[in-house]
Amino acid sequence: MGIVDPDGQILTRYMLLTPGNKTWMEIMDQIHASFIDMLKQSDIAINELKGIGIGCPGTFDSKRETISFAPNLNWKNIPIKSYFTQKFPVPIWFENDTNLSTLGVATFGEGRNSDSIIGIFIGTGIGGGLIIDKKLYTGNTGGAGEIGHMVIIENGPQCQCGNRGCLEAIASTSAIHQKIYRSYLRQYEGSGILNKFKENPNKSDAIKTAFSSGEPAAVAIINEAFYSLGIGTVSLINLVNPELIVFGGGLAESFGDIIIKSVKQTVEQRAMPGTYENVRITCTALGEDAPILGAAALVKMKLENDD
Numbered sequence: 001m002g003i004v005d006p007d008g009q010i011l012t013r014y015m016l017l018t019p020g021n022k023t024w025m026e027i028m029d030q031i032h033a034s035f036i037d038m039l040k041q042s043d044i045a046i047n048e049l050k051g052i053g054i055g056c057p058g059t060f061d062s063k064r065e066t067i068s069f070a071p072n073l074n075w076k077n078i079p080i081k082s083y084f085t086q087k088f089p090v091p092i093w094f095e096n097d098t099n100l101s102t103l104g105v106a107t108f109g110e111g112r113n114s115d116s117i118i119g120i121f122i123g124t125g126i127g128g129g130l131i132i133d134k135k136l137y138t139g140n141t142g143g144a145g146e147i148g149h150m151v152i153i154e155n156g157p158q159c160q161c162g163n164r165g166c167l168e169a170i171a172s173t174s175a176i177h178q179k180i181y182r183s184y185l186r187q188y189e190g191s192g193i194l195n196k197f198k199e200n201p202n203k204s205d206a207i208k209t210a211f212s213s214g215e216p217a218a219v220a221i222i223n224e225a226f227y228s229l230g231i232g233t234v235s236l237i238n239l240v241n242p243e244l245i246v247f248g249g250g251l252a253e254s255f256g257d258i259i260i261k262s263v264k265q266t267v268e269q270r271a272m273p274g275t276y277e278n279v280r281i282t283c284t285a286l287g288e289d290a291p292i293l294g295a296a297a298l299v300k301m302k303l304e305n306d307d
């Protein structure tokens with residue numbers, strides 16, 4: 001979380017790891033306590049804030065104002081709006097977290113001069129966001145942009161969402177990490193290479209190290225995942241014909257140009273002529289600031305629309 005001024009300068013940053021084995025209410029309580037702590041540390045009173053923007057995992061149902069489904073936390077129908085509205089005396093708005101990251105890129109990052117942007121964020125899952133004609137496109141009930149759940153392989157690996165073969169089940173950090181781990185377990189049980197991989201708490205970094213080591217099975221798994229990302233990107237380009245495709249999240253930060261080069265190659269081979277030639281494909285430099293800046297952009301946008 002962070003406190004942001006109207007020009008997109010982040011005045012304070014505050015990081016909190018999602019506690020494991022807790023109910024959604026306990027997690028919200030912890031977020032709320034940290035928020036109060038952040039204000040205290042920054043010497044800012046709550047009513048000095050113009051508003052609060054909150055990024056939610058999974059699908060935020062904008063009609064019912066609940067998180068309808070967050071597969072990686074196994075949350076269903078979480079009444080997040082009523083929880084936070086009671087606690088804060090300032091206006092508050094919600095949006096899916098990677099929709100916010102895309103909005104952050106569009107407002108304060110690489111997409112400032114682009115009308116149509118697709119954001120693809122690779123972490124535990126794969127999230128996305130769509131900016132069409134300068135507006136965040138959220139769909140009928142708020143569920144648009146679930147790029148990680150586009151089906152890439154008809155009967156592919158099981159996904160947390162209940163479907164099979166989703167992009168997320170093939171190319172997310174957790175999917176790649178698990179596949180390399182299984183391969184190392186078969187080949188190198190009891191050896192240093194397996195333990196080093198397993199013990200690195202930063203999964204993106206562990207995957208990048210495996211890639212750089214040149215270990216053939218790991219390199220093949222990673223290349224296959226990046227190829228699937230390329231295939232997903234091809235469908236997105238054919239559908240939206242965007243100006244900019246921006247990658248972010250831990251894995252994109254670790255691999256940078258390697259991912260971009262691989263995706264571009266697949267796009268050039270497989271996208272429909274007339275859709276892809278002018279698309280800029282890049283990684284965002286905003287890093288972990290993207291969702292914070294997106295939350296600030298959401299507040300700004302809502303306040304301006306209210307005027």
Ligand SMILES: [Zn+2]
Nearest residue numbers: 149159161166
């Ligand atoms: Zn899925």
